[in-house]
Amino acid sequence: MNYRHGYHAGNFADVVKHLALVAILQHLKKKDTAFAVVDSHAGRGVYDLTGEEAAKTGEARGGLARLINLPDEMPPALAAYLGLVKEGGPSRYPGSPLLAAQLLRPQDRLTAIEKHPEEFAALKDVLASYANVQAEQGDGYVRAVKLLPPPSRRGLVVMDPPFEATDEFESLARAISGAVRKFATGIFLIWYPVKSQSATDVFLGEVLAAGVQKALTVDTQISAPEGKLDRAGLLVINPPYGFDAEMFAAAQIIAAPLGADIGVKWRAGGP
Ligand SMILES: C[S@@+](CC[C@H](N)C(=O)[O-])C[C@H]1O[C@@H](n2cnc3c(N)ncnc32)[C@H](O)[C@@H]1O
Incomplete structure (x- = not known):
């Protein structure tokens, strides 16, 4: 467990991923009914963009830093995401559990799971002041599936593993299948790197065949130096109505400053 998200926080x-997270939560908030968020690989909650790890890679310079001076007119999810990021100040980047915690209403719940002891300790501190938010130390794949379905029967599961292990795609696919079986109506936001098209296709094929009826992918590609991540995907299972249009509209604005190709594509599910 050497992975530290601090090296990558705020990158493209x-x-x-965080824009998609905010877009989904905003859609969930359109109804008064409570929802639950389960974040299986939560990280430390907040990242210091002036710290040693961020400085070593400079990845936020190719991501968040390029979105600071966008026009005032922007789609609601993009405006909300950038608003939350700016609220924390220029050197503090919020991770997925903090963004979710900030968007919860009194009736909603968040469980954020992190395995690494130091990252978990930081996460616990960051989330301590939020009501209805639980930080848990453990294996996110196991805990997330156990927590489903949430009592509210509405909600989002975020799975964002580190992809350190060579069999991460297999572990992720297994966990998604188990989670979808228990919470078929849930929304799932899953992040993966695209290093090999064939490995990605196998992963998506396996997940989509496991009883997923409705899904889309968001594929983002940039040019990056040799050996650096230049392409990443999001699989969104059961995206809320209008999510595709919202992501497409945001992509029109952020693609040019990020120097990225961003594709939003519906995927056929299977039995
Ligand atoms: C990509 S980072 C998460 C970033 C976070 N989701 C965000 O967007 O701010 C992956 C995290 O998973 C943690 N991790 C690794 N294996 C885990 C496991 N089996 N269960 C839970 N967390 C794990 C790592 O320590 C790391 O903090």
Whole structure:
């Protein structure tokens, strides 16, 4: 467990993932009914963009830093995402559990799971002041599936593993299948790197065949130096109505400054 998200916080892949997270939560908030968020690989909650890890890679310079001076007119999810990021100040980047915690209403719940002891300790501190938010130390794949379906029967499961292990796609696909079986109507936001098209296709094929009826992918590609991540995907299962249009509209605005190609594509599910 050497992975530290601090090296990558605020990069192009984080920006698109967190934009999607905010867009989904905003859609969930359109109804008064409570929802639950389960974040299986939560990280430390907040990242110091002036810290040693961020400085070493400089990845936020190719991501968030390029979105600071966008025009005032922008789609609601993009405006909300950038608003939350700016609220924390220029050197503090919020991770997925903090963004979710900030968007919850009194009736909603968040469980954020993190395995690494130091990252978990930081996460616990960051989330301590939020009501209805639980930080848990453990294996996110196991805990997330156990927590489903949430009592509210509405909600979002975020799975964002580190892809350190060579069999991460297999573990992720297994966990998604188990989670979808228990919470078929849930929304799932899943992040993956695209290093090999064939490995990605196998992963998506396996997941989509496992009883998923409605899904889309968001594929983001940038040019990056040799050996650096240049392409990442999001699989969104059961995206809320209007999510595709919202992501497409945001992509029109952020693609040029990020120097990225962003594709939003519906995927056929299977039995
Ligand atoms: C990509 S980072 C998460 C970033 C976070 N989701 C965000 O967007 O701000 C992956 C995290 O998963 C943690 N991790 C690794 N294996 C895990 C496991 N089996 N269960 C839970 N967390 C794990 C790592 O320590 C790391 O903090």
